[in-house]
Amino acid sequence: MVAKADDIILFVMVVEAGSFTKVAEKLSLTNSVVSKHIARLEQDVNTQLLYRTTRKLALTDAGATFYGKARLAKIAFQEAADAISGYSDDVRGTIKLTIPVVPARLVLNNALADFCRDYPNVDVDLTIADQFVDILDQGYDLAIRTAHLVDSSLIARRLIDSDWLVCATPEYLKQNGTPLAPQDLAKHSCLLYHYESSGVDQWVFKNAEGNYTVNVQGRFRSNNLESLRQAALAHFGIAYLPQAHIYEDLQANNLVALLTEHSGKDLGIYAVYPSTRLPDKKIKLLIEYFRKAFHSKKDYFY
Template identity: 35%
Template structure:
C-alpha cells in the first residue's frame, strides 16, 4: 500500500481532535493535514473522520484504524531505535493516563527525575478519574488504582492499595465515634461518586469477615481530593486510600475510624496493552515506577 506517509498525520489529528492542532504539532498547514487525510481516506475507501464546523471525531472505522495505526507507528519507532547507533536513547512520545490525585501527589514529584534520564522523550500526562479505555483513546500506559477488570491488558503491580475510614478530630468530638460498622448509618459519610455502588461500603474485619453498610451524607463528588479536604475540615467520615490520607493520619489531622475494618485490599498497577514487544518508552517508564513505588 502506497502513501502511508499519511499515517502519522492521521494519528496526530485523532489525538488532537482537530486538523489545526495536528498541523501545529507537526509543523504543517491545516490544508496540508486535510489533504493527507483525504488521500488516506481515498486509498482506504472509507471515511475516517466525521467533520463539522465545530468538531472532529472518528468514525467507527476510523477508531478501529486509529488503534492499529497507533501501534504500527510505535513499533516503527522502536524498530528504528533498535537498529540505531544510539540504542540506549529512548525517544518519541509516551501517552500516560492516571487518576488525578495520585498523579499530583505521587507522580508529579518524581517525574522530573524520569524526564532528566530521557531528555529526548516527551511524556503526555492525562489526569482523569473516570475509567479510560486506553486502547480506544490511544494511550500507551495507564496507572490503575484497584483491581484490573480488563483481562486483555497486562498489569504490573507497583504497590498495595489499602483504603480506610477517617475523620477529623473535630468531627469525632462532635459526634459519637462509631464502634461497629452499623453505626456508620448515623454519620455523615462523604461519598465518592465514581465508585460502583457508591453508597455501599464493603468492609473487611481482622478475621476476613465482610460487612456491607449503606451510607449517606451531604457531600458527593467524583474528586477524591475534595473528599479529602472536606474530611480535614470536619465535615464527615471519608473512605479513602492510605496513599492519599496516610500523612494526615500520621500527623493527627485525621483519625482512623473503625481501625479494625478496611476496604478489601487491591493494588496500584501499571497497565499496558499486550504485544509481542514492549516498547522502550513503556518499558523505561514502568521500570522507573517500580523503582519509585515498590514497597
C-alpha cells in the same frame, strides 16, 4: 488506488488533535501541506472523511469508521518503530498515559519529570483523571490504576499496595461520637465516593470470616477523592479514603483514623498496558521509575 501510509497516519493525528494547525506545528509543516495530504487520502479512498469549517473539524460517518481502523494502523507503525528502537541504546518516541489524581499528586508527577529529564527524546502525553479509561480504545500506552487486578506480567505490573482508612476530624467526633464498630456508621453522616467497587452506599470491612459490607448514608457524594477529603476536614462527616491521600492529615492530627482493625479495603496500584502488545524499552523504564517512586513513600500507602 491504495492509500499511502503517511497520509493515514497524518489523518489520525489531525483527528486526535482536532486541528490542521496543531499537527502542522508539531511536524514543522504548513497547513496547506497537511490539507493536501488529507485531500489526497480522501481521493484515494474515494470518500469525504472530514467536514471542514473555519472553527473546527468533524468526522463524517465514513471518516469515523475509517478512523477506527486507521488508529490501529498508526499504533502498529509505532510498535514497529519501537521494536527496532529496542535494539538501540537510544530511547525515543511518545508515551500516552493516564494516571489517577492522588498518585499523580503524591508521587508520579515528580517521577515523570525525572524520567523526562533523563530521556530527552521521549515525549509524554499525560491525562490525570480518576475515571476508568478504555486503554485500547483511546490509544493509551500505559495506565496507572488502583484496583483489584490479577497480577499478570502479560497485562499489568503491581507497583505497590494501597490501604484505605475510615477517618474524621476530632471536632466531628466530639460533636457526633466515635463509631466503635462498622455497624455504628449507620448513625453518622458518611462522605460517599462514586467509584466504590462495592457500591457507593456500601463500605468494605473485614472480620475473622473475611470481607463484608456495611450500608452507610450521607448527604455528600463525589467522584473526586480530594473533595471528600476537604469535606472531612470541614467536619462534614466520616470518609473512607486512601491512606496515602490523608497521611499528612493523620500525622498532623487534623484527621483521626477509625476502625483500623476492621478496615477491609486495600487495593493494588498497577501499571497496566494493552494485552495486545508487550511494553517497549521506554515504557519498561518509566514503569521502573514509578515503582521506585512509590516505594520511596511506602509509609504513605500501607
